[in-house]
Amino acid sequence: MVNSLDNNRIHQVVIVGGGFGGLYAAKTLAKTAVNVTLIDKRNFHLFQPLLYQVATGALSPADISSPLRSVLSKSKNTKVLLGEVNNIDPQAQKVIVGDEAIPYDTLIVATGAKHSYFGKDNWEEFAPGLKTVEDAIEMRRRIFMAFEAAEKETDPEKRRAWLTFVIVGGGPTGVELAGAIAELANQTLKEDFRNIDTSEAQILLLEGLDRILPPFAPELSQEAEASLTRLGVVVQTKTLVTNIENDIVTLKQGDEVKEIASKTVLWAAGVKASAMGKVLTERTAAECDRAGRVIVEPDLSIKGYPNIFVIGDLANFSHQNGKPLPGVAPVAKQEGEYVAELIQKRLVGQTLPAFAYVDRGSLAMIGQNSAVVDLGFLKLKGFFAWAFWLLIHIYFLIEFDNKLVVMIQWAWNYFTRNRGARLITGQESVTQLEISDRNTYYTSETNKQPVNV
Amino acid sequence: MVNSLDNNRIHQVVIVGGGFGGLYAAKTLAKTAVNVTLIDKRNFHLFQPLLYQVATGALSPADISSPLRSVLSKSKNTKVLLGEVNNIDPQAQKVIVGDEAIPYDTLIVATGAKHSYFGKDNWEEFAPGLKTVEDAIEMRRRIFMAFEAAEKETDPEKRRAWLTFVIVGGGPTGVELAGAIAELANQTLKEDFRNIDTSEAQILLLEGLDRILPPFAPELSQEAEASLTRLGVVVQTKTLVTNIENDIVTLKQGDEVKEIASKTVLWAAGVKASAMGKVLTERTAAECDRAGRVIVEPDLSIKGYPNIFVIGDLANFSHQNGKPLPGVAPVAKQEGEYVAELIQKRLVGQTLPAFAYVDRGSLAMIGQNSAVVDLGFLKLKGFFAWAFWLLIHIYFLIEFDNKLVVMIQWAWNYFTRNRGARLITGQESVTQLEISDRNTYYTSETNKQPVNV
Known part of the structure; x- marks a missing residue:
């Protein structure tokens, strides 16, 4: 838990997913005194809103993709790990990637959605x-x-x-x-x-x-x-x-x-939440909506786990006007930035008001x-x-x-x-x-x- | 055969392969009174000399590829056919693409090479x-x-x-x-x-x-x-x-x-000739070298088949200085242009001197x-x-x-x-x-x- 932080060592933030949510969280934390590990199963961030231009022959995949390592190469506190998270252990505060268990103090899950039939x-x-x-x-x-x-x-x-x-x-x-x-x-x-x-x-x-x-x-x-x-x-x-x-x-x-x-x-x-939604409901008290999205608290954490955040398309945030925020890039981006700022505040013993999406x-x-x-x-x-x-x-x-x-x-x-x-x-x-x-x-x-x- | 041409119908040229050889032959024939059918198993011409830039992440595949249809869209005498030629019938003057037999008066085979171990x-x-x-x-x-x-x-x-x-x-x-x-x-x-x-x-x-x-x-x-x-x-x-x-x-x-x-x-x-080399030796009297390349006459035709030409990496042309021309784009390009010009000459009852490569x-x-x-x-x-x-x-x-x-x-x-x-x-x-x-x-x-x- 954040509060049980040992002051003699650097706070470990693990981010799962390098989409808009995860990447903006990592970028915002670049100059904070934390260690960040960003885990993604791909080696690039994909600008999904333009994927239809690839599908119709106007752009090449590389035109709308950025290698995660090069986006984050100047964030010296940040490691990129190519791998797929298949489980988490919220009691031991670890995420499991293959045979490896990676410890975290704060976990941000931003694995997005896939299409649903x-x-x-x-x-x-x-x-x-x-x-x-x-x-x-x-x-x-x-x-x-x-x-x-x-x-x-x-x-x-x-x-x-x-x-x-x-x-x-x-x-x-x-x-x-x-x-x-x-x-x-x-x-x-x-x-x-x-x-x-x-x-x-x-x-x-x-x-x-x-x-x-x-x-x-x-x-x-x-x-x-x-x-x-x-x-x-x-x-x-x-x-x-x-x-x-x-x-x-x-x-x-x-x-x-x-x-x-x-x-x-x-x-x-249709879309439905990625597999991490199910993992979170199995390993924590988190609840999902019908699309498999994890219902989050006003600060985007999971109920009972203030150091686990869910953002982007995987999250169901309905505190603002009763219906969940849409699964679009600006929501993920703002959520990523909010969580990063909340981590910064907590490190100095402060907090932030509840997340509020600014619809532009x-x-x-x-x-x-x-x-x-x-x-x-x-x-x-x-x-x-x-x-x-x-x-x-x-x-x-x-x-x-x-x-x-x-x-x-x-x-x-x-x-x-x-x-x-x-x-x-x-x-x-x-x-x-x-x-x-x-x-x-x-x-x-x-x-x-x-x-x- | 070219000489048995029925003057009442348009001469049919079939080109197999849309690499440098085939494409330059087709382009050169664009304004000739012949019908051209270019058959390729891919829908694009690939600029192979830059493929290593794709392999090392500098360029995208589309940057070095041109859709064959768009390259030839203004050549109204030219049809592009997406398909793989698996056989030819030199007696009936047909190439076989799947179930289809496509008749030709002149055939240009330019299917290139693949790597060899x-x-x-x-x-x-x-x-x-x-x-x-x-x-x-x-x-x-x-x-x-x-x-x-x-x-x-x-x-x-x-x-x-x-x-x-x-x-x-x-x-x-x-x-x-x-x-x-x-x-x-x-x-x-x-x-x-x-x-x-x-x-x-x-x-x-x-x-x-x-x-x-x-x-x-x-x-x-x-x-x-x-x-x-x-x-x-x-x-x-x-x-x-x-x-x-x-x-x-x-x-x-x-x-x-x-x-x-x-x-x-x-x-x-190493490289070796593509499979069409073997087809040609089986169906005609053509001979191959050790790399499977078809040994061609001084005018790039096959011995005994003056209306079948083999060009580019598939051809072994050794008439110039005793050793075969290298498998590079400029050779294929010049051979494609030469054969196209020879076809134009033959249509008016003339001929051309033997092919000579100009090494730039x-x-x-x-x-x-x-x-x-x-x-x-x-x-x-x-x-x-x-x-x-x-x-x-x-x-x-x-x-x-x-x-x-x-x-x-x-x-x-x-x-x-x-x-x-x-x-x-x-x-x-x-x-x-x-x-x-x-x-x-x-x-x-x-x-x-x-x-x-």
């Missing part, structure tokens, strides 16, 4: 989600292989299924994916094929609620829908997906049931010159929203790592409407893949071994 | 080569994982094996890899680790002949060796590798036999501000050679595809000595990998399915 895990094979670099590469492969397969296909019905893209979930990721695929089909790829007209591709965006982008003001949801429609995306709200199997998506709209034949279904709907607004990109920005006091759409979106993302991208090049690449892409990173990779030979046989596809998260690709 | 294929598991994007990603993973493993390792002997990098083969790829790894260890990663001093890494470059860079003038080989030595690379010439197994490289230097413990052995030694010189990068350039009449070293190398590579990179960004990224990397693309990817979790157990490594070419990663 609401219990229908068999859908994943047909409708991959977008959380990791590997997910993005797999989505990219499916999107570009679909156009290749359509080019080869002579049966009009099958060709139509190859040229039908269904995006499930009308939040920011779904909107951004739909807009980017529409731009690919209508602009980038238009001159590249000889047998198909890529602009005949059907892009469907499905949302269960009555409007897309539910966190935004209703007029911005309407604006986003109008912009997507202009790009050729068919937006269907109040639409529930009841099954995804063998290239058929089954929908329910009111009492009507529809089937859509699509070879490329992309999942942007929401942004979503739709396409070239088109975005929506909701800052509460100010609502933007069209070109100004687009420029604002770009600036904000560049600002955060270059904060850790000087990703000036990304900015230039974007500027270039937006001028030339080019997406140069549209490689189909992950296998030596694409012809290994029976492209009409869905069962040979790589399901990105459930199995660690790609199947026949 | 001189019959010791079991070495590949321990010493991957560098021919594809996947190879480069695997090499990158091994290089950066080695530093991670060394950081964790407490046994000094094992740590030393993790920090020992052995590069087999002192040609341009080997030299460039060795130089880049030395820069990583001495500069880029120097501040990133807490338990190890990365500059203690041992980088060994092994060459069987009496000097590295044998195609260059001897004084440039000496200069390259001196530059590498300054970077901390140990260059060992007249050194034969007799075994690679279980993290031990066995060497023979004269009568002396040595064993080196190294967890990261990289293969930059050789280049190899060693490290920042250091390279060697041998233009025959002019030999450069040091900064001028380095700047020349950079300019030439940028010039060829932007020829197909406006890779202006790559240039800016390089400039940036060279100023900041940064290598931002040092992601360890290809698996969800690195801890899946028992890093001390070599058998779980992904062997990049022999098996299509990664094993346990």
